[in-house]
Amino acid sequence: MKTPRTFILAIVMLALAVGAAAFWRNLRAWRVPGPGRRIVIPVFVLHRVLPGEATEYIISPERLDDLLRELNERHFIPISLDQLNAALREHGPLPKKPAMITFDDAYLDMYVHALPVLQRRGWPAVFFVPTGRITEPPAERVEWGDGPDPKAMQWPEIMALKKAGMEIGSHAWTHINLAKADPETVKTELAESRRMLAEKLGRAPLALAYPGGRHSREVRQATAEAGYQLGFLSSGGPLPLGIEDLYALPRMHVPGYVDAGAIVRSIPANEWR
Template identity: 35%
Template sequence: MVRGTIRKIYLFSTVALLLFLVASLFVGTKPVTATRHRPQNYTDIPVLNYHKVDTLYHSLSISPEEFEEQMAYLHENGYHAITPDQLMNYLNRGKPLPDKPVLITFDDGYLDNYTNAYPILKKYGFTATIFLVTDLIGNDPRFMNWDQVREMQKNGFIFGSHTASHAVLTKLPTEEALKELVSSRQKIASELGRAPRYFAYPTGAYNLAVEELVRTAGYTAAFTIRYGQAGVSSDPYALERIPIFKSAKTFRSFLIRLNGAPLLERLGIIRN
C-alpha cells in the first residue's frame, strides 16, 4: 500500500512538472505544423537503454532493486515489451503494436544482464534486446558466455551487435570499422544460428559514413544513445533511445524520462 501510494505521488508530481513544461514551451511561440502525415493513433515508441544491473557503483549501473521497481511500474501500468522487428514493422509499414509498447535494450552484454536483469524481466513477462561486444562474450568474466546467451534467446530475447571490441567506429579507418561490424555479425550468426539485424553504436558515436558502413555490413537498423523516442521521422540507422542512469532519485528520473521524452527532447533539458 505504501509503495503504491509513493508511486502515485511520484507520478502526480511528474505529470505536474510536464504540464508546467508544456505551458512554458508554448508561451510566446508559434504553432508547429507537422510536415509528415502520421497514421491514426500513431505514437512514438520509447526505447529504454540500460547497461548494468548490479550493486556496484557505476554511472551506467542501477541496482537490481531499482530495476525491479521500474519493471514493476511498466507491468502495473499496462506496458508491453516489443522486439526491434515489431518496432521497424510499425515504423515502416504501420503494422499494429500492442497497447503501450516499450522496447527494452541493454548494451555490452554484461553478466549481470543474465544473473540479475533476466530473472526480473521473466517475472514480469518481459523480454529485451541485448547488443553484444562479441570479443568479450565467453572471454571475460564480467560478461555473459554463449550458453547463457543461447538460453535467453530460447526465451524470446533478441541479440544484436555492439561491434567486436567496443571500438569507437568514428575513430577507425573505414576498413577497420567495417571489419568490426562484419566480424561481430558473423560471430553472433555462428553462435546463435541467425545473423543479427540490429546494431547499437559503442559510446553512441556515429556519423553518416558510419551509418553507411552499418548498412553495408547487413544490419537493418541501428540505435544511438541520443535521447528521444523512435518515430516515423527517425533515421532507421540513428534511432533514439532513453538512457537510464544511476541517480539520487532513480525512479523519479525514470518516470520523467519515460513519460516526458518527446517534450524533454524538444526542450533540450535532459542529458544523454
Template identity: 30%
Template sequence: MNIPILMLHHVGKNPDPSGKLMCIDNAKFKLLLDCIESQGYTTIVFEDLIRKNADNAILKKSVIISFDDCSAALFDFAIPELIRRKMRGVFYMPVFHMGNNNSWDIDEFNTAEVKLMDQGQLETLAKAGMEIGSHSYHHIRLAEESEVKCLEELVTSKTILEGILQKPVYSIAYPYSSVPQNYRKLMKSAGYLYGLCIYRAFQNRYTLRRIGIHQSDTKESMIRKLSKTYSWFRCFYDAIKR
C-alpha cells in the same frame, strides 16, 4: 519510429560506485518494470517490428528495453525478473570481449571489472525469448575509425553472433553512441536493419534515439521518460545542445 527505447548497462544488488553512471540496483530495475506495467506498455524486440511490419497498433503502446555489454550478472536478477513478468529485452554484445570483461571501461575510466556473458549464456538468453544484437566487435568509437575498419567491426560481430545463435542479428548499438561516417552505406552493406544511439537529436532507422535509465531516476522520471512527450523534448533539447 517513435517507440521509447530504454538504455541500461549493468543491474546488481550492490553496484560498485565506480560504475554509477552505468549501473542500477535491483530495486531500481524492479521499479522500472513496475512503471512499464502500470503505464500499459508491452515490451517488444526488433524482430517483432519486422514480423508484424511495424503495425501502428503494436507501436502505440510498446517499449524496447536494451542492455549494453551483456553483463553476466544480469542472470542474477534482471533476466529472471523479465522472464517472470513475460517481458523481453535486447542485449548488445561486444563480441571480441565475449566471456571476458569490460576491459575498455577499466582501461579508460578505471571502473570495476564486470564479467561478460559467454557463448553458452548468450544461447540461453536467446532460448529464453530475448534478442541479441551487436555492440561492435572491439567496443571502439566507430566515428574515429576508417570506413574499412568500421565495416569490419560491423560485419565480424554480426557474422559471429549469427553463427552462435543460428538466427539473424537485426540491430547494433553503437559503442559510446559513436556513429560511423557514411553510416547508412555501412549499415546496409553489413546487413543491419536498425542502429541505436543515445540522445541523438535527429533519428532514422540507423540512428534510433535511446533514453538512459539511471540510479537517480524516480518513479516519476521513469514514467516521464516512457512518454512520447519526453522523446520530443529530447529531440529539440539535444538539437539545441549540439
C-alpha cells in the same frame, strides 16, 4: 413488480465485467496509426545491473524492477525488434503503448541479476553484444567495464538468454569508437560481429547499437551495407515513429539512480486517432 436486488446486482456486475474486458482488450490491441499521428516508442538502454549500486551506468535489480513495474502499471507492452522494424518500414501494427528494454555491453551481471527480474515482470529485452569480447576462456576483466569486477557473459549465458525469449543484437566487435575508425576497420567490426552472431544463434542480427553511441554518416551507411536493418544511438529520448534515418534511432538512457516513475511519466502520450 419488484425486481429482486440480487438480479440488479448481477446485471451491474456483468456490465462492469464486459466493460473491463473491453478496456483491457483495447489496451492490448495492436493497431496502425492514422497518417501524421505522433507515436513514440521508448527504447530504454541500461548497462550493468548490481545489487546496492547506483551510478550513471549501474542500476540495482530493485530499480530495474521498479522500472518494469511502472511500465506494467501504465500498460506499456513490450515489442520485438522484428515488430519495431515492421512498424518503421512497413506501417506494421503496434500496441497502444509500445516499449522496448535494451542492455549494452553483455556484462555477466545482466544474466545473473537482470534476467530473473525481466522474467518475473514478463518483459523480454534486447542484449547488444560486443561479440569479439565473448572470448574463451573468458577475459579476466572487460576493458570498457564500469564499476566493480566487470565480467562479460560467455556463449552459454547468451544462449540461455535467447532460450528465455530475449533477443540478441550486435554492439560491433571490439567496442571501439566507430566514428574514429578507418573505413576498413568499421567494415570488419560490423561484418565479424554479424557473422559470429549468425553462426551462434542461427539468424543474423537485425540491429546494431553503436559502441558508446558514437557514429557518423559513414558509419551509419556501413551499418546498412553490412546488412543490419536498424542502428541504435545511446540517448536522444523516445523514438518517434516516422523517423527518417533508421540508422540513428534514439534510445532513453536509464541512470542507476533513476526515479522510475518520473522517467515513465516523461514519455509523451501517443495519438492514435
